[in-house]
């Protein structure tokens with residue numbers, strides 16, 4: 001399956017994904033790898049519900065006073081010896097990072113995983129500007145070699161098998177002795193580590209994302225399982241942290257709350273392996289750290305979203321639990337969505353930043369089973385937000401013509417009960433025909449047998465004395 005997809009082609013993308021046998025096999029790992037681990041980790045937390053409520057409240061508090069906390073964060077970063085840059089859009093953010101790198105005489109950049117840099121498309125313009133840019137999270141490194149976008153927000157190479165990775169390393173690492181066995185997991189990791197160590201040591205600039213920005217101390221918090229963020233922000237002489245403005249938290253106590261839920265929600269870990277806090281450049285007497293520390297705060301549609309009915313989506317801590325529990329995501333994988341953030345969070349967030357015209361299929365890619373919001377640590381009402389975007393898409397007339405006509409007909413019939421009942425009666429024999437619109441609907445779904453009578457008829461029957 002080629003990776004760079006268009007969200008406007010979502011129905012075709014899903015058909016392609018469903019017919020892709022190797023992809024279907026890798027997607028089976030979702031249940032074992034994520035769902036069961038999360039469930040086990042959450043069973044250890046009897047206070048889970050109160051923690052989720054507290055996290056939602058802390059994020060809401062931060063967002064309600066966003067300008068205040070962002071300015072407090074900026075003041076404290078400057079007091080710590082760092083610099084803060086404000087970017088209204090993706091292009092402004094790219095220009096800022098490129099300028100910082102140019103002015104610092106940088107040639108080689110190492111990057112730690114950051115979904116925001118995927119959102120703004122940072123790598124390609126930096127490479128065009130003449131910088132070498134290397135992703136250092138193992139999954140990100142693999143997909144960079146393959147020129148693919150991430151298919152999952154915490155496991156970017158989730159769609160690939162071990163054989164795919166072996167093949168990518170053999171193609172890209174031309175120094176590899178063809179006789180050397182790298183087919184098992186350990187050998188692949190060892191090979192990646194050797195190559196990436198050289199990159200870390202040679203890098204002038206490290207770019208990281210941020211899991212949270214702490215206003216009261218001017219601190220950037222990052223969590224990883226590989227330690228690559230620590231190497232990216234400690235060894236190079238310049239560190240640039242880039243984050244969406246919604247990552248702000250008022251205080252360290254709020255961060256402690258977020259961290260208790262993040263690892264468990266994401267991968268079923270009590271804590272991710274590395275939790276790193278950076279509050280400024282290296283000070284006299286420090287053993288290590290960068291000479292310069294920059295934070296780029298990116299809006300890219302978020303302040304507009306603050307004023308919208310869907311603002312709760314900004315509570316997201318990017319744990320991916322909603323993807324891992326979504327039956328649609330588990331059936332088609334991340335690339336089919338054709339956007340940076342796949343799954344329920346993408347269906348709720350992406351229309352706000354990419355426009356409903358381009359993304360109107362995504363909020364419809366939900367059965368509204370509600371599993372996503374039942375596992376969301378920030379209690380984001382994902383189904384309500386998706387419904388909002390469905391309505392917005394329908395209202396703007398961007399829904400596909402057959403769907404729009406079908407919905408209009410349904411709405412008309414639903415307002416006229418007699419007509420509705422007659423239509424249902426007429427439609428019942430067509431339910432199981434091997435052709436026609438219902439046959440198309442049933443192609444990837446198990447349809448129960450049509451009941452003998454309609455729901456209304458059965459209720460009326462029961463009410464009969």
Ligand code: SF4
Nearest residue numbers: 316317319320322376
């Ligand atoms: S919407 Fe909730 S579950 Fe999904 S990634 Fe964000 S915080 Fe996690």
